[in-house]
Amino acid sequence: MNIYVRKEQLLMSxxxxxxxxxxxxxxxxxxxxxxxxxxxxxxNLMNEYQHLLFHEKQSAPSFHDLVSQMSLLSVNRPSY
Structure with missing residues (x-):
């Protein structure tokens, strides 16, 4: 199940x-x-919601990772 769907279900519950x-x-x-x-x-519901938020934050790429990926894209782009 999608984490966003589960979070919405938990909020309603x-x-x-x-x-x-x-x-x-x-x-x-x-x-x-x-x-x-x-x-x-x-x-219990609130604990489960907090658990999802924690794991979502842990698995999200950091700003530094995103900037690094963007700089790699600009370096590897062919010039015309």
Missing amino acids: IDEKRKQMVEAAQVEGYTGEKTIKYSQELD
């Missing part, structure tokens, strides 16, 4: 889980069973 948690807290209070369950599920 995070928003929905947050709404469920807030609703449960309004009914049962902050220490209610459902509130705690939704809070833990929300934590």
Whole structure:
């Protein structure tokens, strides 16, 4: 699955889980069973999202790498 698609899915899930948690807290209070369950599920979703962001950043080429690649392109270009 595409990382961008997964990130969007996670953001939607995070928003929905947050709404469920807030609703449960309004009914049962902050220490209610459902509130705690939704809070833990929300934590897991947010951790997964942060994990994706971290790995996305680690795999992205640095600015220095991009500049180096661009300079190689200009050197290898044939002159007319």
